[in-house]
Amino acid sequence: VTADPGQTPTETADARNAIDLTAASEVAAADVPPEILAQSLGQYLRGWGLRVRSGNSGVLPVVLAIVVVAVVFEIVTPEHAFLRPSNLVYIFGLSTVYMVLAMAETVVLLLGEIDLSVGAVALFGGVIAFKLVQVPGPAWPWWAAILTSLVACGVVGALQGTLVARLRIPSFIVSLAGFLLFSGILVLVLGGADGFVDVSASVPNQSVIYYMVQGLISPVAGWVTLAVVVGAVGTKLWLRAAARRRQGLVAAPAGLTAIRIALVAVIGVAVVLICGVNRGTSLVTVEGVPWVIPIVLVVLGAWTLLLQRTRFGRYVYAIGGNPEAARRAGVSLAAIRTWAFALCSATAGLGGILLGSFFFGQYSTNTADPGQLVLYSVAAAVIGGTSLFGGRGKAIHGVLGGLLIGGIAYGVSLLELGNLATPLEYILPGGVLLVAVGVDVVSRRGATTGSVAHV
């Protein structure tokens, strides 16, 4: 650190470039997203195959894992109940908190750091929002309560981020202390170990929070919304690709754009169809898309935009890939790191509100274990394909990983296992986490790009 070997990195970098240039063109192609190089759909598929084989498999493994889990549980559960529409909707609700927390964790993982406090901060944020809409009590409007909770969590994250970014205390220690701190504060805010706070569906202001996860969009409104969303997204995708092609920029082939739009439409139709089935009893009709699906999509869209299309996002990937190179390129490491922790905690706060809503609007010390929440969220992000070593990952990985974790958790609870059920709730995610990290470590070893700084 004291003696700055200014010469050396340049030499090393030069040497590596030289190797890359002389390498087989297939290897070089595998490092670039195939949609940039491909001129036709066939070329794209070939490029994609190369990329998968070279270790950059993206979301493929997690999608395969979801399919495997769905098929296996459908076969082994009593009465083959796993894939019933009512169960699928329930699994999505259960997975919501893991999805949102995993998206929160993703930005910190991308930096090569970790935030072990997301679980505790999420519960803290949820309890704050729930406390603020109490009558008698503060009786704030729901939007002010949610906003305050997110800001409070953001401040918490910024404080932790400052300790990590400015003092360079290892993030797992700072967030371990944050975990302890907010697990304690959480119980204090709740009002003791047997305290609880709930929101009611019958109070108009509170019902918004109550229905965030459970509330339903009527089937007709669901179809209309789907049509509007698919139309808007499709037009946007198509026009953007067309504009790029017209201006001679690298762009995906037209066939690929069409397939993407069709895929979005098919998934959307499937989701609305499944949610449109009446999953109530003969007396009560329960049908329609739950509110939580658009909420998760909005969070996913926001994080994807922030990470893929803004300067902040590019800096995050740059720091995760190689902090020293990013610093020399003029990126303010401390500022980006602090912001990432702040945004992570704010997103976690939203996850906490959704968690309370999922538990029928009630928060008690039994609602969720903050330690288990954080393990599941890290596991979800890593299983989804985000690297623990920084610089590789997307928000969508968190959503897919969260769905997998939620599916496993619910599938196990459907099996009649007796005494084995509770232990398996711990053992399975632990095993899945280890397998995912093992795959991450091994695939990273084979990859040509990625960070050298951590080695």
Add this chain to the structure above:
Amino acid sequence: MTLDPGGTPTGTVDARTAVDLTAAPEVAAAEVPPEILAESLGDFLRAWWLRLRSGNSGVLPVVLAIVVVAVGFQIANGKFLSPQNLVNLFEQSTVYMVLAMAEIFALLLGEIDLSVGLVMGFGSVVVGELVQPTGPGWPWWAAIIVTLLSCATIGLIQGTLVARLKMPSFIVTLGGLLILEGGAILVLGGGLVGIGNSRFTNEVVLYDIFWGRFDPVVGWVLLAVLMGAAGTLLWFRDARRRREGLAAPPPSLTAVKVVLMAVAGIVVVAICNVNRAHSGTIEGVPYIIPIVLVVLGASTVLLQRTRFGRYVFAIGGNPESARRAGVSLPAVRTWGFVLSALTSGIAGVLFASWQVSLTTNIIKTANSYVLLAVAAAVIGGTSLFGGRGRTIHGVLGGLVIGGIYNGLYLLGVSSQWIDVVVAGVLLAAATIDVLSRRGAPSRT
């Protein structure tokens, strides 16, 4: 990774060595333990002071912290320093101390073991289950041996994943603790395991490990024998070193050490021999004090006096140079995790004996102890970045944590606030570690 820039590091090292040679001799002296250089007691004190100012403060900050905690709580509540409460405080701290010593094996390597709390919880359930007369009904010694072996095996698996597959240790042990939590609940079988039944000898022995105590007279005799042996050993070793012309502390320093040890021993036995029962008689040195001393002694000898210990410090200081010097990184790392889990298993036996009956909720509590173990180690003076620390730090740090818990509890503070305070203490200790490391002249 592919390109090994063999030429460059040598150049850098040369430049750094050159700087060290031209540095002021005071700075150079501060890097060597003062007892090696000192010729007299005065020399030693001067060298020690230099070392202190350069950031290598050793156990001084944690001793100061213990004094501050003791004085602060004594002022706030007059009962804090009463003999009853001091023994009580040591009992509360025991598990933190042993667990912190377990964590130090990982920390010294520059790794972390987040599973120590649940290895302890798992071990406690296994040892409790094995002696159940309605279940396996094993003798207590067989149960303890099997518990320690199974904990060591857990460490072996985790260590192998870290050392051979190069998976980050905090993730391996995070996944490990999840699996162990499931394992512990599985062994519990949804019920409760108790060792409080006085009709079964094996349960009584397990119970007595934590709650048993020596007769006051036996306590004094043991102290005399122990002090005599340790004093003689220390004195003769230093005398031999001096005779053979090796670097050795001055005789006055050896004498001061022996006297300090004897005084500390006498104070402890005297405090423990006060009757601490409200009615009836509870007096004598609890068994856990020698147990902690044995664990401390064994781990200290292992780390300070064996080749394995030197390798641990070498890897923690700089893994690459250790590798180039021919140290097998995977083997030493794996053993570090085995020792960490084994020591956690010892904590597990103590934990089972302490809690008397074990439930699923107590296993969850055991999990939260990992934070206290890391906090105790770091507060004691062990670095989070590897290569700096001793197991005595775990004992002293555990005493600080136990003191804070005990003192706040006496003041009627709720357990949530205590967690908040401990988190603050952990952050403060980590900050001091980072800042002192930044100021230290050695190591990059």
